[in-house]
Amino acid sequence: MTTITRVETFLVAPRWLFVRVETTDGLVGWGEATCEGRSETVRTAVEQLSELLVGQDALRIEDHWQVMTKGSFYRGGAILASAVAGLDQALWDIAGKRYGAPVHQLLGGPVRDRIRVYGWVGGDEPSEVRDQIAARVESGLTAVKMNASGRMSPLASVAELDAVVQRVAAAREVLGDERDVAVDFHGRFTLANARRVAPLLEPYRPFFLEEPVVPENSHLIGEFVRSTSTPVSTGERLYNRQEFLPVLQAGIAVAQPDLAHAGGITEVRKIAALAETFDVQLAPHCPLGPIALAACLQVGFATPNYLIQEQSIGIHYNLGAEVLDYCVDQQPLTFDDGYVQRLTAPGLGIEIDEQAVRAADKRGHAWRSPMFRHPDGSYAEW
Template sequence: MTRISRIETFLVAPRWLFVRIETDSGIVGWGEASCEGRSETVRTAVDQLSELLIGNDALRIEDHWQVMTKGSFYRGGPILASAVSGLDQALWDIAGKHFNTPVHQLLGGHVRDRIRMYGWVGGDEPNEVADQISAQLEVGLTAVKMNASGRMSPIASVAELDGVVRRVAAAREVLGDHRDVAVDFHGRFSLANARRVAPLLEPYRPFFLEEPVVPENTHLL
C-alpha cells in the first residue's frame, strides 16, 4: 500500500495554487487547484480535505474522489471543485509514477495523434488585436481567442456594443476566411447584453463565444 503521508499547497502569484502530495514510499504527485481570485480560499479547502486523505492508500483515487465530493452535507461549487481537482490530479500523478506508465494510459490511452490549437491575444483595442493576431499567425496558428470587452454596463450602450463588434471585425479582417476567432466574454455580460451582442457578431463567424454570462446563468441563454 502506498499511503499518503503529507499534503502541501503553494500559492504562486498572481493567481495559481499548486498541490503537492507525498507518500510514505517517496513518490510525490503534483496538481493545480487554482480558482482565480479565490485561491487562498481553495487552499483552506485543500487543508480540510487533506484530513480525509492522509494515512490512506494513494491509489484508491476513485474512492477518495467520491468521499471528497459526496461525503459531506454541503456539496459542489467552484471552491470545492478546484480543491478536489488539484488533489485528484496529484493522486493520478502518483499513480502514473507508481505503475511507471503515462497517466493517459491509465485513463484509457490517447485518442488523437494531433490536435488543433489556438493562441491567446489581448483584444482590448482593435489596433492591438490586429498586431497580436499577426504575431500568432507567424508562428503557424490558425485560430486565436480574444477578449470581447472590458467591464460592461448591466444594460450596455450602443457604443459599448459597437466596441465589441469593432474588435471582432478587426480580428476577422486579419484572419481572413480560412482561420478562426473565438471570443471570450469572461462572464462580464448580463443576459440582456449577451443576447443583444451575439447576433451582431454573426457576420464575423466566431468560432465560439466563451462564458458570455456567469456560469449560474448559462441555462438562461
C-alpha cells in the same frame, strides 16, 4: 500499498496554487488547485481534505474523490471543487508514475496524437487586437480567443455594440479564413445585450461565443443559443455534471470545464462523457499553470469529443512567472503548428522543478480579480 504520507501546498506567482502529494514508496504527485483570487482559501480547504488522505492508499482515486466531494453534509462550490481538483490531479500523477504510464493510457489509451491549442489576446482597440493576434499567429497558433468587450452597460449603447463588432472584425482581418477566433462574453453581458450583439458577429464566423450569461443564470442560456447560429460555449464556472446538465440540455455546442476547478481529472472525464451524449465538444478552460495544462492534455488524449485546449503562455496575467518556468523540461508543453504533441512520460507527463516552486512559495502572491463599476457607481461584471 502506495500510502499517502504528506500533502503540501504552494502559493506561487503569478496566481497559482500547486499541490504536492508524497507516498511511502517515494512517489510524488503534483496537482493544481488554483482558484483565481481565492487561492488562499482553497489552500485551507486542501489542508482540511488532506486529513482524509494521509495514511490511505493513493491508488484508490475514485474512492478518494467520492469521500472528498460527499464526505461532508455541505458540499460543492468553487472552493471545495478546486481543492478536490488539485488533489485528484496529484493522485492521477502518482498512479501514472506507479504504473509507468502517462495518465491518458490509464484512461483507456490515446484517441489522438496531438491536441490543437489556442491563446488569449487582449487589446481594447482594433489596432491593438491586430498587433496581438499577429504576434500569436507568428508564434504558430492557428486559433485565438479575445474578450468581446470591457465593462458593458446593462443595455448597451450603439457605440458599445459597434466597438465589439469592430474588434472582432479586426481579428478576422488578421486571421483570414483559415484560422479561428473565439469571442468571450465573460459573463459581462446581460441576456438582452448578448442576444443583440450575437447576430452582428455572425458575418465574422466566430469559432464560438463563450459565457454569454453568468453561470447563476444558466437557465437563460437556451434563449441565447436560439438567437444565433454561432456555436455557444460555457462552463469555466460550473463544477460538476449536475451543473453542466442544464446547459447541455439548452443546446450549447462546447463545454468548458476547468480541470483546476471542476473536480479534477476524475470529474471532467465524466463531464466529457455526459457532453458526448449531447453531441457537445470539450474545450477545457485553462488560463493557468503547467500542471493544470498537463492534466487537461491527459484528458484530451483519451477523450473522443475533445475540440481544442486553452493555454496561457504569454497571457497578460502572467506577471512574475510564466507557465513553463516551473518545468524542468519545457519541451512537452511547447506547441508546433498550433498543436501540442502527445505527452509520453509517466503520470501527468511533465516534471515540476520543485526547487523553483518552493522558492516561489516563499514569495507567494495575492492576486485578485479586477473590479468594474458602471458610471453611476454600481457594480459591473468583470
